[in-house]
Amino acid sequence: MTDSPRRRPAPSRSGLGAVGAERYDAMAALGGWRGIAESVLPIMAFISVVALRPAALVPALIVSLSISAVGLISRLIQRQGVTQVMGGAALAVISALWAWRSGEASSFFTVGLAINAVWLVACLGSLVAGWPLVGVLLSLWQAAAGAGGDEGSGDSETQGPEQDPGAHDGGAEVEGSSGPWGWRADPAQREARRRYALATAVLAGVFALRLIVEVPLFLAGDSAVAALGVARIVLGLPLYALGLWIIWLLVSPLRRG
Template structure:
């Protein structure tokens, strides 16, 4: 299993497979932060100023998300990130509007975090920690892309490198079964535990506030903002410290000896 490097700066969980960690790029840059945070911030502020103004708060939040989507489309940029956000805000707004309870604006987010928490725990239980699975997937794609490139440069097949899938020593998933790569396996498990703890912390803080009802809506909104992008960025950084290509290469070197 070989270490890999990348010259491009990835976003989201992809940032953990970069040689250097760019916190702003990892969370989508300033624009990504604005698109992720402002709709919730607007809802929180309106409800804090006027607790009975549920509908205006929902409309204001949806309007902010819509503006972000339109701006992306006008500038011919990928609307994927903001589109996912506006769908989440729309579902959350509909839930809160139909129930008449502002706290339900945050219910969808709680369910998503619970689903991720369960997924992380199950992945650890079955021996395919999510962080390791993602790294393996990215490396398989990289290997396959490299092999296609080699074949295009050598159409007759002469000198084509042996597929990494045929060699257990370099197969991207060999860390799961190769005793020599137990250090890599440990890092992938540790990284997944860090991700798991992020989702668990969100639920531990936010669920009691949600269950407290309308009197805790402002506190729930503040918790969602604090435990949102800031905690996500910090979590990605901790995971990167564990599983960055350089760290994985060092782990391979130590176990090989």
């Protein structure tokens, strides 16, 4: 008599992909301790140098970029997924160039504010159009999982835009749907549309709260750059993790049918 093979659990997903997982793993959603460090340390280093020496903009930028470079090189050497850290490094470089050209430390945060504004507009626009962004993304990942089968899952050690489509059992598939977009047209899936809309509103709230707090600090100029940096850290990963958890609570019942 042989034991039946154990079902391998779906890997934890990062970023927005975590909301379609079987269970919510906050640390995995943020990319683990390594992902957190790669996101937070460059900002902490920048605001620390500027706080100690307000005129030392270039050294602050160099220190911040150096930390991002170390994270990128480390992942390349270890042959780990680099999509997130490359995105972070690109953001750091653009932010540094913007601050260097303007000569103002507060300009280091301009690109991040713009990205939050774009995400907010995308969320609100999707709600107005009747295509809630969370539902659209989960449907795309579900379709990708169906197309990819069990041929691997990729790296789950990253956070942010990079997500792992995962296995069939980990997606937010709505029972009885006709294809990944069934929730859009099926009258019986009104509850799914409602939950996706609420989840998208929560995601929009995350970006809106960041802008509400950070924009006035940004407009205050270099005198508030330390407070802006702290706000960016506090309203970054902690708020993101909380928002993803609320979204997961909203959409997880759809997977269970």
